[in-house]
Amino acid sequence: MSEIAQDGGGGGKKGAKVRSKKMSTKIDFTPMVDLGFLLITFFMLTTTLAKPQIMALVMPDKDVDKEDIEPVKESKVLTLLLGSDDKIYWYEGITDAKLDSTDYSAEGLRQVILNKMDKVRGQFGEDDYKKKNKEGVEEDLKGSYINVIIKPMRDARYKNLVDALDEMAITKVRYYVILDVSDLEREFIKNPAGGLKFSAEAQLDAATK
Amino acid sequence: MPKHKPKRGAPTIDMTAMTDVAFLLLTFFMLTAKAKPQETVIVDTPSSISETKLPEAGTLTILVSKEGKIYLDMTGSHTRMALIEDFNNTYNLGLDDKERLKFANLGSFGVPRSRLKQYIDTEPAERAAFQTNGIPVDTADVNKSELADWIHNARLTQFRMKQEGTVKDEYVIVVKADKDTPYPAIQKVINTLTDINVNKFNLITSMEGGKE
Numbered sequence: 001m002s003e004i005a006q007d008g009g010g011g012g013k014k015g016a017k018v019r020s021k022k023m024s025t026k027i028d029f030t031p032m033v034d035l036g037f038l039l040i041t042f043f044m045l046t047t048t049l050a051k052p053q054i055m056a057l058v059m060p061d062k063d064v065d066k067e068d069i070e071p072v073k074e075s076k077v078l079t080l081l082l083g084s085d086d087k088i089y090w091y092e093g094i095t096d097a098k099l100d101s102t103d104y105s106a107e108g109l110r111q112v113i114l115n116k117m118d119k120v121r122g123q124f125g126e127d128d129y130k131k132k133n134k135e136g137v138e139e140d141l142k143g144s145y146i147n148v149i150i151k152p153m154r155d156a157r158y159k160n161l162v163d164a165l166d167e168m169a170i171t172k173v174r175y176y177v178i179l180d181v182s183d184l185e186r187e188f189i190k191n192p193a194g195g196l197k198f199s200a201e202a203q204l205d206a207a208t209k
Numbered sequence: 210m211p212k213h214k215p216k217r218g219a220p221t222i223d224m225t226a227m228t229d230v231a232f233l234l235l236t237f238f239m240l241t242a243k244a245k246p247q248e249t250v251i252v253d254t255p256s257s258i259s260e261t262k263l264p265e266a267g268t269l270t271i272l273v274s275k276e277g278k279i280y281l282d283m284t285g286s287h288t289r290m291a292l293i294e295d296f297n298n299t300y301n302l303g304l305d306d307k308e309r310l311k312f313a314n315l316g317s318f319g320v321p322r323s324r325l326k327q328y329i330d331t332e333p334a335e336r337a338a339f340q341t342n343g344i345p346v347d348t349a350d351v352n353k354s355e356l357a358d359w360i361h362n363a364r365l366t367q368f369r370m371k372q373e374g375t376v377k378d379e380y381v382i383v384v385k386a387d388k389d390t391p392y393p394a395i396q397k398v399i400n401t402l403t404d405i406n407v408n409k410f411n412l413i414t415s416m417e418g419g420k421e
Contacts, residue, residue: 026221028224029224029225029227029228030224032224032228033224033227033228033231036228036231036232036234036235037231039235039239040231040234040235040238043235043238043239043242044238046242052254052262052263052385052413052414052415053257053259053260053261053262053263053413053414053415053416054259054261054262054263054383054411054412054413054414055257055259055261055411055412055413055414056261056409056410056411057409057410057411057412058408058409059399059402059403059408059409059410060403060408061403061406061408062403062404062406082392152392152395152396153392154391154392154393155391155392156391156392157388157389157390157391157392158255158273158386158387158388158389158390158391158392158394158395159255159388159389160392161392161395162255162256162257162388162412162414163255163257165257165412166257166258166259169257169258169259170258178399180396
């Protein structure tokens with residue numbers, strides 16, 4: 001230890017009787033514990049235990065035959081055009097499409113989707129949106145009755161896309177697809193009164209291009 | 210009743226048990242800690258309600274920065290080693306053993322193939338300042354797209370490694386983009402992926418309710 005034996009060496013014996021000092025074997029662990037916890041804190045703060053979250057996305061296959069495509073009812077289709085400054089333009093169907101705009105809030109896009117669901121339900125009279133699957137468990141099929149097309153425009157940000165996909169998950173929309181915006185739609189946004197001159201064939205072409 | 214003896218001096222506590230616990234925890238954190246490779250690009254992911262966690266499998270991450278530059282990162286140094294050996298032979302990148310080993314432990318990278326050697330030779334501290342436009346993408350011709358080439362070959366290599374038993378899983382394709390990334394950059398990535406028949410991939414998001 002740090003003590004130095006005094007009167008060591010030669011004539012120590014002459015004076016007072018030297019008693020061998022009883023050394024304590026106890027070691028003070030406090031600094032060691034301090035160090036230990038300091039290092040623990042360091043490692044705890046630097047490790048990233050939390051794994052990032054993911055959102056699965058499935059894109060349609062590019063090489064698909066036109067014959068394999070099953071047409072959907074126009075009145076069930078809702079198209080969302082994700083624009084700049086967190087704005088969404090949307091229209092229903094193709095014929096007589098009316099352009100409207102909304103935002104990403106719960107009263108905005110979500111309400112648009114839910115309204116569309118109710119509308120389709122009223123039109124086609126699907127019984128209660130609930131069906132029993134093969135195992136006999138009742139499934140909520142509310143989301144299966146509309147088709148949503150998400151078309152992010154050039155000036156949209158990535159967050160807009162994720163937010164839109166989030167809404168799909170929240171409202172349980174089963175069938176949605178991400179497609180590119182066509183020139184006709186850009187024209188439509190510039191001049192909503194002019195209407196959308198879109199044919200079903202053009203839509204099909206866009207999907208299989 | 211015996212008289213209570215007053216204690217003399219400071220009370221001593223036996224610290225041994227506490228030390229044991231402290232060092233046990235320390236060992237645990239040291240062993241589980243993974244050295245985080247230096248991020249070449251800072252990506253602030255958007256939030257979502259998704260609660261799915263990234264699986265424990267090997268991942269191939271496509272990073273898209275705020276400016277729309279594309280970076281790649283893949284796990285598994287064995288796969289990376291095999292991949293860079295392939296690329297070195299195919300494209301005459303002129304990398305020696307040491308440089309290839311460096312690539313295996315590189316982390317994310319976002320340089321054109323022709324400048325890869327130069328990038329690897331840069332000191333790690335100076336890599337952040339390395340001027341680059343990310344990995345080139347050609348959406349018109351998938352055969353000319355370096356990004357498609359990297360992803361396609363990385364997946365093939367990982368698949369081969371899995372068959373040989375070196376790795377356990379095939380790559381999970383993950384897209385990690387900044388929330389302010391303009392959509393055309395994302396579109397390029399998605400188109401590239403579907404071009405090489407990767408129709409299923411994952412978007413990395415952060416927990417909803419965070420700051421935004």
